[in-house]
Amino acid sequence: MPLFGREAELKALAELIDDPGDRSGVLIRGEAGIGKSALVAEAASAASAAGLHVLTTIGVEAEQNLAYAGLHQLLYPVRAGVDALPAPQRDALRSALGLAESAEPSAYLAGLATLTLLADAAAVRPLLVVAEDVHWLDRASADVLAFVARRIESEPIVMVATLREGERPHMQDAGLSPMPVDRLSDEVAAELLDSIAPGLTPAVRARLLAEAAGNPLALTELPAAMGRHGGTGPLLSLSDRLGGLGPVLPLSERLERAFTARVAALPAPARTALLVAALNQSDSVSETLAATGLIRGSTAEPEILAPAAEVRLIELAIGTVTFRHPLMRSAIAAASTLAERRQAHLALAEMLHEQPDRRAWHRAAATAGADEGVAAELDCAADRARHRGGIAAAIAALEQAARLSEGQARKALRLLTAAELAVESGSRATAERLVRDAQALELSPRRRATAAWLLSGFEDGVREDVSRVSELAELAASVAADGEVEPAARILWGAAMRCFWSEPGPAARRSLLAVADRLPVPADDPRMVAVAAYVAPFERGGIALDLLRKLAGATGAAPETDRYLGSAALQVGAFDLAAQFSAAAAPGLRAQGRLGLLPRALAVQAWSRVRLGDLAAAVPVAAEAAKLAQETGQPFMYGLATAVQAEIAALRGDHGRARTLADEAERVALPAGARPVLATVQLARGLAALSEGRFDDAFAALSRILDPADPAYQLALRAYCLPELTEAAVRAGRTDTMRDILHDLEPLAASTPSPALHIGLRYARAVLAPNEEAEKLFTAALRADLTGWPAERGRLHLAFGEWLRRQRRAAESRSHLRTARETFDALGMAAWGERARQELRSAGESSPNRDPDAREKLTPHELNIAQLAAEGLTNREIGQRLYLSHRTVSTHLHRIFPKLGVSSRADLARMLTTLEERSSRQGSSVGDHTARRGA
Ligand SMILES: Nc1ncnc2c1ncn2[C@@H]1O[C@H](COP(=O)(O)OP(=O)(O)OP(=O)(O)O)[C@@H](O)[C@H]1O
Ligand SMILES: [Mg+2]
Known part of the structure; x- marks a missing residue:
């Protein structure tokens, strides 16, 4: 039957399928029976006719707890491609789908594998991915689909998902454009009704139209419900007739009741078979018939279902039985008695000896009180789910097992095990609920x-x-x-x-x-060293630094350890080590698919690189950290990475952007008081103000990091921004205040050899010193080891050059100012490069304009891809590293080449190498190439 109305929706879908552009797809939402599936069916058949390959998965309420059931359904037609995937992706996907054993594969790797598989299929024939009723998809599948949707860029893939209003809002944040579907207009509703039920009396017709209120399911199904009475006797409203509860019932429930009435009229054997089919997680007719046979004590033939098909509740095809509408399915279950449902579940469980997960869930559904046998089966199901990476399914199984546990101790153990999984997977609300339930029990200490x-x-x-x-x-x-x-x-x-x-x-x-x-x-246990660095960054700074230096030679074996040692290094002010450790952590975390930890490593790396002055390396790292932190639901990491991006913008002289990003980071961090984020925000604001010549503002912004009463105060970080603070203080005429600050910080310096603290102090002491001591202090500061700290070296040269010029030692000043200018130019620190130029001019020397750094023409994302391509990675390999499809990588490279004026990967590699050498000549020789960018 053609659709009535819906021209706009169909047109939008046709356009999307015809030319998706950068769009990944739509999320169609609306109430039950409004016509979401009908729209999707139209779109899918149009897509097929246009030559697209259509892959479909449909969420089914009964399947919600079977990990990856939905993904399995989606990928079944393209399963042959799994073998061609890169090994880690292949293994992750195979074990997610239960095709192979492997220990707890990462859901993100399974996601990446799905993306690759779909992109490969789409390269042969454009693809329409249909995900129907995503609210009922098992969580693992919904997560994979969201992961994929976020990454569809230039692939010829379109995703169309449907979500019923009022159900779990899965996939809402997956970047699909929303398409709300509303009720039909009166006129269209009337046309639809007239085509379904021509020749109704005007009164019945009017009543039906009023009852249905523009809902197509109601319009197509209510005439049948009314049919038996509609023509004779006093006209009762449908709501009156169906239970007498009046119109307070929502339409979907009234419809359910209409379907229940249809079921009630069926012969008993058909009703039994129908209930079994409704409770079954699969659409297999043979399973349904076998279980029905068990209940009835005699073999059930397919004919048993025929009456249900006749009244259009189900559709029978070869081997399958499907419900014509999900509300018909739920109506059947809702209308049955507890005993009937129990019997049906037990019969299904009986049938499913080969499928222990499904069997366990059916047995659980049939069990009201405690039953350790069933609980133990669910424990096993939870284990299996976990091994396949289906954490949500594992939690659900454990929670169900807890319900069936005999004794409080067993119950508590299951709840707490489930809670631990929920914590690991970042499901806060679930974890809180489980812990609360456990705390209500009698617990051992x-x-x-x-x-x-x-x-x-x-x-x-x-x-x-x-x-x-x-x-x-x-x-x-x-x-x-x-x-x-x-x-x-x-x-x-x-x-x-x-x-x-x-x-x-x-x-x-x-x-x-x-x-x-x-x-x-042991005292040198890396974890305890990290604990000490966090808790006492100054008192334990020396011990931590010793150990960190010792371990720095042996990175790469355990990415998680490298990661937290990276943040420990940041605490104690060793930003070079922080960058090195966190860069070393990244490849392992990527390979293992640990996208939750990855943004943490990236954020620490970016934070440190910026402080060192290596902006070019920090840019793509910070951008990726922000993106992944957002995707994995880590607002404070997102805030931190965003604040770092603000800092970069400030250093580059992009003040508007710095302000926007700083505000965004503050918005996330302020309500929760996430101090490091707020401190970094103040740092970015201070740098922007310095760069714009607003020195009072700069001093005010930066001082907040050191004010214990301020939310931006951070115990460790407050000691690591002294050069900027001193610069601001001197220019704002606040040298006395600055001297007091230094006085307060000196005792900390006595307890730790922290590089950031000492570099900052040496700078501050020299800049604030009386003339007779300054030269000695500047020379000492420049003589200290500044390998890997080019920004600090640049600052020292600039300040020393300025001081020399004021002492009328212009010739000497020029060499320092020149070095400062070259350093800041190479690093891209615009305002500081400009200041060096001005000083040089005053000292009688003009400067060439800064050669623009071609890398600044690229977006952070493009820079990331360009750097990996320059390293010689193939598009596929880049895709694997950055969790993108190779097709997207290739599209980006096509955009990157003309921007940089190159036409081959070899040219690209030459250009980036030259640029990187130029920056690193300025002293940022942190690690090797790969370590620098944490590929
Ligand atoms: N515009 C339309 N014209 C004619 N029939 C329609 C229209 N929209 C929907 N229908 C019919 O109405 C019924 C319900 O529509 P559909 O199954 O698409 O609803 P839905 O929004 O998917 O509901 P649910 O949330 O329950 O899945 C179907 O039989 C469908 O064919
Ligand atoms: Mg539907």
Whole structure:
């Protein structure tokens, strides 16, 4: 039947399919029966006719807890392509789909594998991916589809998804454009009704139109419901007739009741078979008939379902039975008795000996009270789901098992295990619910402790009250006293993270450190070193630095360790090591598909690189960190990476952009008081003000990082922006205040050899010194090891050159100013390069204009791709690194070449190498090429 109305929607869909451009697809949403599926069906048949390959998956309520069931359905027709995938992707996808065993594959790798597979298929024939009723898709499949949708750029792939209003809003943030579907206009509704049920009396017709209110499902199905009574007797409203509950019931429920009425009229055997089919997770007729046979005690033939097909509740095809509408399916289940449903589930379970997961869920559905046997089956199902990377399914199985547990201890264990999985996968609401349920039980002291610290893993505890740090210290101490070293270490770790994001005060820091010191683990255990660096960045700076330097030669073996050592290095002010460790962590995290940790490593890397002055390397890293942090739901990491981008913009003289990005980062961080983000925001604002010559503003912005009463105060970071602060203070005429600040910080310097702190102090001391001491201090500062700190070296030359010029030693000043100019030009620090030029001019020397750095013409994303291509990676390899399809990579390269004026990868490589050498001649010799950009 042709669709009535919907011209606009159909036109939009046709245009999308015809020429998707940069769009990835649409998310069609609307109430039940409004015509979402009908639109999709039209679009799909038009797409097929136009030569597209259509792949479809349909969410089914009963399948929600079977990990990757939806993805399996989608990819089945292209499964042959799986073998051609790169090994890690292939393995991840095969185990996700249950085709092979591998330990807990990353969902992101399965996502990347899906993207590659679809892009490969689309290269042969353009692809329409249909995801119907995504609210009922199992979580793992929905996540993969969202991951893919976010990455469809230039591939000839279009995704069309449908979401029923009021259900779980899966895929809402996947970058699909929303397409709301509303009720039909009165006129169109009337046309539709007249075509379905011609010749109705005007009264019946009017009533039907009113009842249906423009909902096509109602318009097409209610005439049948009314049919038996509609023509005779007093006209009752449908709502009156169907249960007498009146029009308060939403339309979907009234429709369900209409379908229930249709079911009630069927013969008993058909009703039984229909219920089995409704509860079955698959559409297999043979399964349904076999289970029906078990219930009825005799073989069931396909004819048993014929009456249901006749009244248009189901459609029978070879081997399959499908419901004509999801509301018909739910109506059948809703209208049955508990005993009937129980019987049907048990019969299905009986049938499914070969399929333990489905069997376990059916048995669970049939069990009201406690049953350890069924709970144990669900435990196994949870294990299997976890091994396939289906964390949401594993949690659901464990929670169901908890419900069926005999005894509080077993129940608590299952709830807490599920909660731990929820924490790991970042599902905060689920974890909180599970922990709350567990806490309501009688718990052993050990479990009570677990319940108490489990939730502390979220967002490093940013949103929690700082008093939690002392509580966690006590908890760790008591857990350690019970001999539970590993759990104690984990609690300490959680507490240490909070010392970065928030400020618990000196007493809490001391007690944490004391517990950590007493823990029976080797002092050079990297994790405990990191804990100490977070908790006491100055007091323990020396020890941490020693160990970090020792470990710096052995990176690459354990990406997660490299990652946290990178952030530990940042705490103690060793930004060169921070950049090196976090760059080393990235490839491993990418390869393992750990996209949750990756943005953390990238953010730390970008943060450090900018502080070192290596802007070109920081740009793509910061952009990728922001993007992945957002995608993986880590707002504070997103804030941090955004603040770093603001800092870069400020240094480059792009003040408008700096302001926008700083505001955005602050917006995310301020409500939760995420201190490092706010400190970085102030740093960016201070730099922008310095660069614009607003020195009072610059000093005000930067001082906030050092004011314990300010939300931007951060214990460690406050000591790592001294050169900028001094520059602002001198120009704003606040040298006395600055001297006081230095005076306060000197004791910290006595306790740690922190490079950032000492470099900053040497600069500040020289700049603030009386004339008779300045030269000695500048010379000392320049003589110190500044390898890898080109920005600081540039600042020193600039300040020394300015001082020399003021001393009327113009000739000497010029060589310093020239070095400063060259350094800042190479680094792209616009305002500082300009200041060096001005000073040089005053010292009697003119400067050439800065050669523009071709890299600045590229977007961060393009720069990332260009750098990898220059390294000799193929498009496929670049795609694997950046979690993109190779097709997108190739499109980007086509845009990059003309921007840079090159026509081959070889030219590109030559150009980027020359540019990188130019920057690194200025001293940013941090690690080798790959380490610099953390590929
Ligand atoms: N514009 C239309 N013209 C004629 N028939 C329509 C129209 N829209 C929908 N229908 C019919 O109405 C019924 C319900 O539509 P459909 O199944 O597409 O709803 P839906 O929005 O997908 O509902 P659900 O959320 O329950 O999946 C179908 O039988 C369909 O063929
Ligand atoms: Mg539908």
